[in-house]
Amino acid sequence: MTLIEIACAKILQRVEERMISIRGAIEDYIRIDPSVRNVRDVILALCLGTVRNYILLDKLLNYVGISIEKLDNFRKYLLRVLAYEIKFRNIQPDRVARVLKSSKIANVRPEDILKIKEITVEEVVKDLNNVEKLSVIYSIPRWLVEYLLKYFPENEVEKMLKAFNEKAVMYIRVNITRISRDELVRRLRDRGADVIEDEDLPDIVKVRSLNISLEKIPEYREGLFYIQDKASALVSHVAVTYVSDARNVLDVCSAPGGKAMHLSELKNRKIHITALDVSYKRIETENNLLKKYSYYNVDVICTNALKPCVRSRGFDLVLVDPDCTSLGKLAHSPEVRLWIRKHHINEYARHQYKILRAVISNVCTRSTYILYSTCTITFEENEHNIKKLIDEQGLELVELSSFSKFQNPFLKGTLRLFPHVHETNGYFIALLKL
Numbered sequence: 001m002t003l004i005e006i007a008c009a010k011i012l013q014r015v016e017e018r019m020i021s022i023r024g025a026i027e028d029y030i031r032i033d034p035s036v037r038n039v040r041d042v043i044l045a046l047c048l049g050t051v052r053n054y055i056l057l058d059k060l061l062n063y064v065g066i067s068i069e070k071l072d073n074f075r076k077y078l079l080r081v082l083a084y085e086i087k088f089r090n091i092q093p094d095r096v097a098r099v100l101k102s103s104k105i106a107n108v109r110p111e112d113i114l115k116i117k118e119i120t121v122e123e124v125v126k127d128l129n130n131v132e133k134l135s136v137i138y139s140i141p142r143w144l145v146e147y148l149l150k151y152f153p154e155n156e157v158e159k160m161l162k163a164f165n166e167k168a169v170m171y172i173r174v175n176i177t178r179i180s181r182d183e184l185v186r187r188l189r190d191r192g193a194d195v196i197e198d199e200d201l202p203d204i205v206k207v208r209s210l211n212i213s214l215e216k217i218p219e220y221r222e223g224l225f226y227i228q229d230k231a232s233a234l235v236s237h238v239a240v241t242y243v244s245d246a247r248n249v250l251d252v253c254s255a256p257g258g259k260a261m262h263l264s265e266l267k268n269r270k271i272h273i274t275a276l277d278v279s280y281k282r283i284e285t286e287n288n289l290l291k292k293y294s295y296y297n298v299d300v301i302c303t304n305a306l307k308p309c310v311r312s313r314g315f316d317l318v319l320v321d322p323d324c325t326s327l328g329k330l331a332h333s334p335e336v337r338l339w340i341r342k343h344h345i346n347e348y349a350r351h352q353y354k355i356l357r358a359v360i361s362n363v364c365t366r367s368t369y370i371l372y373s374t375c376t377i378t379f380e381e382n383e384h385n386i387k388k389l390i391d392e393q394g395l396e397l398v399e400l401s402s403f404s405k406f407q408n409p410f411l412k413g414t415l416r417l418f419p420h421v422h423e424t425n426g427y428f429i430a431l432l433k434l
């Protein structure tokens, strides 16, 4: 079997170079090298741990005189993985030597890298200023720490970064047209899962701990639940609360279909959804899910929302859930920090605004509602885009006052969720009317 450190380094190299998810890259890797299939969970934990600590690990390596700057990405990640195992796990010295030997990193001696074990984080950060300290301790790029400090007090930034570096709380959404939440909770508990009903949303279950793989149990195969973050599920609850008579919905950035399927559930499948997406691959995934859960009321079309092939104006509600910097998902997907740069914020914000404008000019009438959401925490992609829509396009904000727990202090009437406050992804939701 391939050494797991080598497998992790190859996976993380691909994650960074192709800007893909760790989980997806692991599945791709296992298809090529099935020898590590049985240690998939160990590989996932090692990759997540390494990425959640990558800046700290580079500092520790530097501290013991090992520079990774001139190394190729594979060797850079291999040293990070080893450094992680030395600092946070109990890797044996002879294994360190074996991994180094097999990867031909000639200038690193096992006895040097093993010194990392004795070095404390305090020692590494002692001469750094506050921004650098936070950046190293939580392994969050310096520009992002600076960005957050512009908007939030330092103690709150620290809490947020800490939450971003912890394992995300897992939620499942019950397919209430097929099973009640009480019944599903009972069945999951019988299977040994520690689950509890969410106190805010009636179809959400919080998973406190698991000794089973949810994807392998019969309830999953039967389509009785869907793994979806609570913040993302809130979007469809907003839709049914505020646009309760919606019958005809357009979802312009729909794949893989989490919100479209949820909305169908909440409307007892008595709603028609036209689901668009520009990515053929993601549309394929969406189609498979719609088939698995038998949603015959959702029609999927591969098209660009900027020039949609759909020109009907008969929609009561348009969902706009576009690509974003995904910074609200750092706990679940820590790899986002490896490639998102500051300039991406404005690039995404411009793209999102263009989609919103295209929606207004192509498919809206004066009675159409637009429900906008992102899984990010930046102001450009959220509040600024919404304020611009109000100022430049004359849209009205519908105040989401029913959801008091999630009120956004930065723009009254919209919702914002934060991992350190709500135990969810960082999220933004706004409802507008033409």
Ligand SMILES: C[S@@+](CC[C@H](N)C(=O)[O-])C[C@H]1O[C@@H](n2cnc3c(N)ncnc32)[C@H](O)[C@@H]1O
Binding pocket: 252, 253, 254, 255, 256, 257, 258, 259, 260, 276, 277, 278, 279, 282, 303, 304, 305, 306, 321, 322, 323, 324, 355
């Ligand atoms: C955040 S994801 C959507 C998640 C989805 N709403 C759900 O709940 O499962 C954003 C989606 O927007 C799509 N997208 C990005 N640009 C687009 C465009 N110009 N037209 C249509 N879809 C687009 C992406 O392919 C991606 O699938």
